[in-house]
Amino acid sequence: MDETSEFCEAYLRLxxxxxxxxxLEKGMSEYRLSYELGLSKGYIHNIASGKALxxxxxxxxxxxxxxxxxxxxxxxxDAYPPCLxxxxxxxKETEPEMIEQLLALFL
Numbered sequence: 001m002d003e004t005s006e007f008c009e010a011y012l013r014l015x016x017x018x019x020x021x022x023x024l025e026k027g028m029s030e031y032r033l034s035y036e037l038g039l040s041k042g043y044i045h046n047i048a049s050g051k052a053l054x055x056x057x058x059x060x061x062x063x064x065x066x067x068x069x070x071x072x073x074x075x076x077x078d079a080y081p082p083c084l085x086x087x088x089x090x091x092k093e094t095e096p097e098m099i100e101q102l103l104a105l106f107l
Contacts, residue, residue, distance in 0.1 A: 011074070016048050018076055022066045036065045 001009070023033055023044070030044040037043065037058070044062075046052035054062060063070045069092070075085050091099060 012050070012053070014074060014076075015053075016050060018073055019044070019062065019066075020048050021076070022068055022073075026066055028065075033062070033065060037061055 023030070028036075030048060031041050034041050034043040034045075039058075043052070047054055059073075060070055063073055069089065072085055072088060075088070094102075
């Protein structure tokens with residue numbers, strides 16, 4: 001397997017793992033999430049098991065149902081603890097001038 005394929009496989013695995021983790025955090029079954037999306041009952045199971053991939057539109061809809069920002073979907077693990085994820089969400093809603101003031105405090 002070449003480097004590009006390994007990179008892709010790593011993110012496909014992360015997609016499946018994050019989908020499952022976020023779904024369980026929300027207390028949703030695979031069936032319920034599929035239902036919420038208006039798709040077949042096995043849709044989420046097929047993604048989680050690696051049999052299928054969502055389209056970009058469906059990925060955005062999944063993120064909406066799981067109440068997570070698509071940009072934050074892959075932020076997980078030690079590199080992106082929950083407090084850092086919360087900070088990123090807050091900063092997205094903050095005026096640029098305020099962000100510059102905050103940066104000045106830290107730098």
